[in-house]
Amino acid sequence: MEEGKLILGDWKDFKGMAEPIRLLLEFMKIPYVEKHYGTNDKEEWQKEVNDKNFLFPNIPYINDQGKYISDTNTIVLYLCLKYSHPELLGRDDEQKVSLAMLKEVVDDLGMILSRVLYHPQGKEFFDQVYTERIEGVLEQFSEYLQDKRFLLGPIVWFDIWFFHVLNVLNKITPKVFETFPNLKAYFERIEGLEEISAYYKSDRYDPSKPILPELSPFKI
Numbered sequence: 001m002e003e004g005k006l007i008l009g010d011w012k013d014f015k016g017m018a019e020p021i022r023l024l025l026e027f028m029k030i031p032y033v034e035k036h037y038g039t040n041d042k043e044e045w046q047k048e049v050n051d052k053n054f055l056f057p058n059i060p061y062i063n064d065q066g067k068y069i070s071d072t073n074t075i076v077l078y079l080c081l082k083y084s085h086p087e088l089l090g091r092d093d094e095q096k097v098s099l100a101m102l103k104e105v106v107d108d109l110g111m112i113l114s115r116v117l118y119h120p121q122g123k124e125f126f127d128q129v130y131t132e133r134i135e136g137v138l139e140q141f142s143e144y145l146q147d148k149r150f151l152l153g154p155i156v157w158f159d160i161w162f163f164h165v166l167n168v169l170n171k172i173t174p175k176v177f178e179t180f181p182n183l184k185a186y187f188e189r190i191e192g193l194e195e196i197s198a199y200y201k202s203d204r205y206d207p208s209k210p211i212l213p214e215l216s217p218f219k220i
Contacts, residue, residue, distance in 0.1 A: 005031045007063040009048070012036035014213045017072055018060035020164040024076065026199040027160055030083055035063075073103075076157050088157040095152050102144075102151060102158055106165060109137050113168070122217035126172060134169070135179070142180040149189060163190040168211060171220040 008025065010018030025032050037045050037059060049057045051068065058070040062078070069078045080088045090096035112133055119125040141162070145151055150159045166187045169176045177184035190196060199205055211220050 004065075005033045006065075007035050008032050009035045009037065009059055009061040009063065011059060011213070012038040012041070013209075015209055015211045016060070016213070019211060020161050021060055021062070021072060021075055022204075023160050023164060023196065023199070024079060024157060026204075027193065027195045028079060028083055028085055028088075029195060030079065032062075076161075080157060087154070090152070090156060091154065095156070098152060099156055099158055102162075105137065105140070106158075106162060109134065109165065113165075117168075117212060117216050117218055120217065123172070126218075130173065130175065135175070138169075138176060138180055138183065142183050145182055145186055147182065150186070159190060163187060163196075168220065171211075172218055 006025070008018060008022060010016065010022075015022075045057075048054055048061075048068075053066055054061075054068040054070075056070050057068075060072070060075070061068055061070040062075055063069075064078075064082070069075050077089070080086060090099045112129060116126050116129050116134075141151075150156070151162065166176065166183060170187070177187070191200075212218055
């Protein structure tokens with residue numbers, strides 16, 4: 001490990017929820033290295049669990065000079081405050097409330113996706129749930145976004161998060177961007193940000209590493 005750099009702990013075989021954290025690190029230009037764990041790396045993982053500073057062991061996590069932070073929401077909060085980007089948490093109380101509301105909606109969507117993405121019926125079941133539940137949520141976001149550059153106007157951390165959600169959905173079905181062209185433009189706007197674009201062109205981005213684990217019927 002490169003001394004002094006923040007460590008991002010994630011899975012060896014798939015990106016999972018480490019990917020939006022990785023995107024945020026890239027956007028904030030925070031130097032980091034990765035530590036990967038395979039499903040059979042029990043001994044290596046146990047070393048982390050036994051560290052008295054790792055109070056709530058989980059993957060993904062960050063290790064910043066011996067300070068362990070797990071849980072994606074807490075990691076976001078820590079990064080924005082520690083690395084002097086409080087504006088990414090919302091620039092005023094109104095933005096912070098709006099941001100909390102948007103996050104709750106996507107958390108609910110995440111619960112739906114966690115069931116759909118691992119269902120044995122795969123695409124058939126996804127298409128059913130997409131029509132019944134997911135499309136309505138995306139329509140709400142499309143109406144909320146309208147013609148703004150980002151969800152709250154100026155960019156916030158949640159734009160990076162929602163970009164990741166749209167990326168997952170778009171890899172499964174083209175319906176997302178066919179139905180909601182402003183979400184497509186929004187996605188491409190974030191993808192084209194200097195920091196994000198540089199990440200996708202760098203050797204830090206591994207296009208062969210899937211987002212979802214092998215047990216998912218969706219190979220994305």
